[in-house]
Amino acid sequence: MTAPVPGYDCTVDELMVVTFSRAMSNDTLAFNGAVSFIPVCGYLLARRTHAPELVWAASSIAIDADPATIPESTLSDGLWGGASMLSNSPFDFWTYAQGARYNTFAFRGAQMDAFGNVNNTVIGPYDAPKVRLPGGGGMADLGAMIPRIFLWSSTHNARTFVERLDFRSGMGWGDGGDHRRRLGMPGGPQLCITNLCVFDFEPVTKRMRLASLHPGVSVEDVRANTGFEIVMPAGEIPVTAAPTADELRILRTEVDPTNARHREF
Amino acid sequence: MDKVTTIEEAAALVPDGATVAIGGLSMNSAPMAMVRELVRQAKRDLTVVGIVAGMPVDWLIAGGCVKTVVSGLVSFEGLGLAPNFRAMVQAGTVGIEEYSEHLLICRLQAQAYNLPFMPTKAGLGTDVLALHPDTLRQEVDPTTGEHYVACTRLPVDVALVHAHAADARGNVRVEPKLLWMDSEIVNAAAVTIATVERVVPGREFTDAPERTTYPRFMIHAVVEAPYGAFPTSLFPNYGHRSAFFDDYSTAARDPQTFKAFFAERVTGPPTWRDFLDANGGAGALLDIARRTA
Secondary structure, eight states, rough: OBBTTTTSSSBBBHHHHHHHHTTTTTTOOOOTTOHHHHHHHHHHHHHHOOOOTTTTEETTEEEEEOOOOSSSOSSSGGGOOOSSSOOOOOIHHHHHHHHHOOOEEEEOSSSEESSSEEOOSEESSSSSOOOOOOOOOHHHHHHHSEEEEEEEESSOOTTTOOOOOOOBBSSSEEEEEEHHTTTTTTOEEEEEEEESSSEEEEEOOOOEEEEEOTTTOOOOHHHHHOOSSOOSSSOOOBBBBOOHHHHHHHHHIITTTOGGGEEEE | OOBBOOHHHHHTTTTTTOOOEOOOOOBBBBOHHHHHHHHHHTSSSSSEEEEEEOOHHHHHHHHHEEEEEEEEEEEEEEGGGOHHHHHHHHTTSSEEOOOOOHHHOOHHHHHHHTTSEEEETTTTTTTGGGTTTEEEEEEOTTTTOOEEEEEEEEOOEEEEEEEEETTTTTOOEEEEOTTTTTTHHHHHEEEEEEEEEEEEHHHHHHTTTGOOOOOOGGEEEEETTTTTTSSSBBTBBBBOOOHHHHHHHHHHSSHHHHHHHHHIOOOOOOSSHHHHTTHOOOOOHHOOOOOOO
């Protein structure tokens, strides 16, 4: 639900977009995949606020797109207005991705684990699934190639955040520790932004660590809705910072005036 | 040699049991007119390669044409799940070989370049590799010590693509040159059938050869099918038809309703023109042609 955030002049989807946006910078070179409304809003908001040089390839195709509105699919050509280049998949996109020119990607899964690995393939056994999901798409590729991975979820509950994935469609920190480094992969997951809280990753184990709580959410709420043990930070857990009036105005009137992002809630 | 033919004759190039690769990506540029004809001709036991696919795979499954889907992703994106794909794979009626986008591109490239494998970092650390011990091998380069995945050849019998224009000899133009992964399936396929918005005089190609996408020796049949990607989009000519996706997903909630819907709106209309009429006709086409309207 796009519920109001207690004490803030915004809803939780807006808080998630703004939090995502603030994690972007002028050296972000990003692109997006399927059903990625929160990241798409975040890239556009960052470019209109603190990161005007940010690069974003809409649908991984349309570089520097600046759509008037966000359509019902983030892989649709309705997202490409204002682009300076329409890139081609095998020889443009995959070169920039595997060549580590692009440095930022956001994915989510029907299941996510403590190391930021994701499952979008099956619930239950692969050969006899309880639920057949759409598939990992480019997750298995981009998880291995891109150094700054961001995760998000609009359904923070114990069914989504699980101890063990039924299938690892996309690589986050893998088995944790130095797993990515051993496989020669750059970087790894940086943040996971949910409708309840923000996680970062504990530097040694690479497990999700509570970084901030959204207003009105308690540690117990997060624990009760998370299927794995959460690393707790030393000291007080901060409250997720409030969006500014400018950020909210730009998001509501310029970035996503038709509330396409609500499709994720 | 005149390669322009009817959609019925072109579809006859696809034998039962063939490996058929479908062009386009997700909501875009899928060769829907040709896919519809395969369903109408009741093709059987196809292995369908759709790298990031949706509606075309779901039609073929609904038509009972598919033995196995080879794919990275099958969905209707923000408009929901592909209902027949989900139901039939869950039921075990249709097989699934899940890869990822780049693993499939690399397998197609190995085939296209006539190499034993193409290396990539894609898939490392995931469960996808263990699904395919015969076609994907995780290896370590002896010189650099780097981990990579060796993706073996993926031979394709027939590639289906939809493009903007062709001439009678089979030269094809995708314009603007926005190819998704279509070039990879064309290059890996023994036979390619191109449906196009317009068949144009050869002069249009020889006057501007730099705009040709596929040369005539790569294309085996050309079929003129205006709006041939409907209900997916063809950039920049027209967008996808949301209403079709919505109606389709709604009908799929009940098997009997879907059966009637599929007959009435997809397979029943005798010609492609009748199909477009059954799905909104001129009004729908004006709606989706928003960039030229």
